[in-house]
Amino acid sequence: MHSSRKTVSSIGIMGFGAFGRLMARHLQPHFPLLVCDSEQPPAVDGSGKGLAPSDVKAVGACDVVILAVPVDRIPTAIVALRPHLRAGTLVLDVGSVKIGPARAMQVELPEDVDILGTHPLFGPQSARHGIRGLKIALCPVRGRSSPRVAAFLRKVLGLKVVMTTPDAHDxxxxxxxxxxxxxxxxxxxxxxxxxxxxxxxxxxxxxATEMVRHDAPNVFMAIERANPHARAVRDRFFAIAEEMRQLLEDDHLAQPTLPPSRKSPAEASA
Known part of the structure; x- marks a missing residue:
């Protein structure tokens, strides 16, 4: 993973929930990680390149900063990070929706910071046997970091990269x-x-149900409410479901009449 700088000496992660921990597991063999999460602070882990709990100032000073917080907390995380970011830093999010986070990052982050929207199209359940071969969406927002990030994800982590825009993604x-x-x-x-x-x-x-059963409630709410295109899809789904219900409850179809039986010539003459 690369920022617009030539090398990446450290990656900072804001948030250490289920997905933050999943990312750390796969990034730690390649980069030193600093994690800021007051609610779920990680323990020091010396395996790989090392992982250590830290504060927002140290995380903001890293070459790459990953926003692994719920979508509705991204604006707050940006405000906390903004004073500590350096020119050329790459900031990316990993949320399930992209239009809102991309807009917030573009408006609120310093102009000399690279911005990349990402959405790993998997979670802890679907990645329990590894992430190689799974998909990740990349939405370039600002800067020239996306080709090098895509190369790292493909060649090192073995992911299938889908390049798209925030609107097309959502x-x-x-x-x-x-x-x-x-x-x-x-x-x-x-x-x-x-x-x-x-x-x-x-x-x-x-x-399929088991893969998402244990997702945090805020994941479902972000998918259904923070995505501006979700309501139209949901309304269409329920409209078609209602059409099917009406079809199945229609008296004529629910109790079809049998065609009149045809009598044989012998029966007719009897």
């Missing part, structure tokens, strides 16, 4: 993530669900 994930999490939430509310006589397709549906 349009696609409004359906990809919005519907997945919405359906999973509904299925969880319908429990207990069958587990003995199941089909392959039902098992796959349950696997």
């Amino acid at each position: 349009r696609e994930t409004a359906m990809v993530q919005g519907l997945t999490h919405l359906i999973a939430k509904i299925l969880v509310r319908m429990e207990p669900l069958p587990h003995r006589m199941t089909t392959a397709s039902f098992d796959l549906l349950m696997q």
Whole structure:
């Protein structure tokens, strides 16, 4: 991972929740990490290049700063970091939506700071067997860091990189993530669900549900509320569901009449 500087001597991470810990696990073999999280401070870890708890000032002085906080906390994190950032620093976020965070970073961060929106299209559950081969979206906002970041992600971490824009990202994930999490939430509310006589397709549906079941509530709210394209997708989904309900409850279709039986010639003459 590179900033506009020639080398990266350290990476700072704001936030050490489930995803912050996942990132640290895969970045620590390559870079020294400093982590700032007052609610979940990490323990000192000397493996790899090392990981240490730190404060916002030290994190802001790193060559690369990763905002691993919930989407609604990004503005607060930016305000805290802004006085400590140096020219040429790369600041990136890892949120599930991109339009709002990209706008906030572009407006509030110093003009001499590079900005890159990222969205790893996986989480702790889907990455439990490793991240190689999984996808990550990159949304360049400011600066020239994105090609080198993409090269590191592809060649070193083995990720599949999707280059896009914040708007295009949010349009696609409004359906990809919005519907997945919405359906999973509904299925969880319908429990207990069958587990003995199941089909392959039902098992796959349950696997998808399990991948997002334990996501923090703020992840679901960000996907559904912070993405400006999510409501249109959600409304369309519920409208089609209502059409299907009406179709299935239509009296004519629910109780179809059988065609009149045809009598044989013998029966007709009887």
